[in-house]
Amino acid sequence: MNKYFLLSFVLLALLFSCSKDEKELFPDLRMAVTDKVSTVAVNTEKTFAVNIADGKTLSNEWILNEVVVGKETSYTFKPTLAGDYTLVYKGSNHLGSFSYTYQINVPVPVIEPGANSSKYISRVFEYLPAPGQHINQATVGSPEQAQKLVGSIANSVSLGGFGGYIIFGFDHSVKNQEGADFGVYGNPFTPSFHFSEPGIVMVSQDKNGNGLPDDEWFELAGSEYSKATTIKNYEITYTNPKAAANVTWTDNQGKSGEVINISRGARNYYPLFAANQDKITFKGTLLPSTLSTSGLITNAPFEWGYTDSYSSGDDYATKGYNSFDLSWAVDKDGKKITLKTVDFIKVYTAQNVNAGALGEISTDIKGAVDLSIK
Template identity: 75%
Template sequence: MKRILLLSLLAVTLFFSCKKDKDEAFPTLSMQVTEKTLTVQVNTQKSFSVVIPNGKTITSEWKLNNTVVGSEASYVFKPTSAGDYTLTYTGSNAQGSFTFTYQINVPVPVIDPGANSSMYISKVFEYLPAPGQHINMPSLGSLEQAQKLVGSTNNLVSLGGFGGYVIFGFDHSVKNNEGYDLGVYGNPTGPNNASAEHGIVMVSQDKNGNGLPDDEWFELAGSEYAKTTTIKNYEITYTNPKAFVDVPWTDNQGNTGVVKNLSKNKNHYPLFAANQDKITFKGTLLPSTSLSTSGLIINKPFEWGYTDSYSVGDDYQNKGYNSFDISWAVDNNGNKVVLKTIDFVKVYSAQNINAGILGEISTDIKGAVDLHIKALK
């Protein structure tokens, strides 16, 4: 009888205890930051926290773009790159749950031009040419010559065969205004028997705010971008012969060939490249426009959208440079990208052509300008 009474008492106690827990209301939680839409700058901290009533036990969870990033009552958001972020807090216990969501915009850092801003290149970040007849020549294919692009449009630098490139920037962010935004100088010939050595221009934003060109690149799609004769995701690998001979190459299309060493007086492989065995370049391969007429080898220009090209559609004859609109930018999948500003520019040789006695087709560059601040020379 005592055992029955004890069991009955225990059951009643458990019943009322469970009923009390069930009937107890979920505590009222509030957020320290009440605005649901915020702007936070790159590499700056923004603290978020939940206010929990005394004596209440809450399990906390923070998710950033659906990834769990915290389990405390507070969270410090410090974005390392521009973009749009969704930060969600969820607090829960046996009585229920509470959710609060923030939409955070982290804008791309922008350096506005000032009264003393230059229209010319202010810094060359990297120069890595592909093998070519002018590479390793102090006056055309050296690291020292590449640095002479700063503040000038008069010093010629060769980028070598396909893929060879130079990366540079200005002392401010270049704005994507109406019309052309950038001018790039080369040395094409024309208009009669015009000869071009086409280079593709790419642009990038300093989304992580570190002042270095280590963010995503976007191609400025020219007149040939969407044509079936243009090969996307082209790769070519050059092998250093370590001698004054032809430089062999292979590509991802199953082709092989050489960069001709006609002078036999130096190695055409860039001797300042980090890898002195082989080097691989990737990019968009433009079709050959090379032909021979009356014994003269020429390389015909495309209509617009490429540098070192005597383009009719670009009116090179009157301007003396090739013009580029940041609005032409596309991502790796060919999708249009809206960029309000850019901070870095990359120019690379975009054809793989052996021009016989003229050697390889290699893009040359003499400088670049921000077309929106011509008056601030």
């Protein structure tokens, strides 16, 4: 009897000891996508998921660039903007936690040139000039005239005073190659009677893939960009006189003035096709005046990096256009930016100068050319 009792006690002790040693373990997890580095195109989907073994339940978190975006066992990533993304999965319960990190590259959409691609402008997206002597003239200062830049370098459109701009693109992405990448045509006068009307050029990529110039802009920094005489973040506001009269302006430097109406009352210089018919504001980089009124009125060009400028450093005399290199691109803080391609180009008048009897300095543009296409 004692033997049986002792044997039963030993068996119970062994059974109790075994159950005590069997610890509950954190579940085995398997990621459906195991590659930690991947590429996903803009506006396309890729699903990431976790498989949890043993029927266990976990608290799930998907974290995209440090923001929680999901709490299920799967997450569908659909980027609306090119860039680099970090996606982290975290699973946890009272027994522990698990994490898995993905690096996802979403490249900027690129439209490759085809056999029939044009080297000239294929689309004018926006034309909004500042007030000026040619504005509201059908043949040089109207939206209809701006559209004539498509496929041609034979027509001309005025951008008016400081800040007036035009935005255009080609039927393909412009690639950043060795040396100059594209050219912009203007109509500056030769050194025998120097009269340039310099415009700054900006570029943008179609990072959201919607075909519209609504992404970040980068200035192509020309010869004057870093000089003390150049004013960054300049802002000017013009007021519509609602008559054929001088157009008044004020700026963020505490100055004010007028765009002088030299047409003897022929028309209003304020763009009558602008959305706001009371006031209009432009922002950008202001280049210093190069005006001389000693003898003939002249306006000297800058060395390189601006359009409608008879630049010696750009060899305008030989080429007939100003050249631009995408490697000059800088962001709003002046930091150099590497762009492999661009899809949109913006040109705006970069001086705020009254040239007396010749009117305001206003950049003219006749077209543009992708220098990689012959």
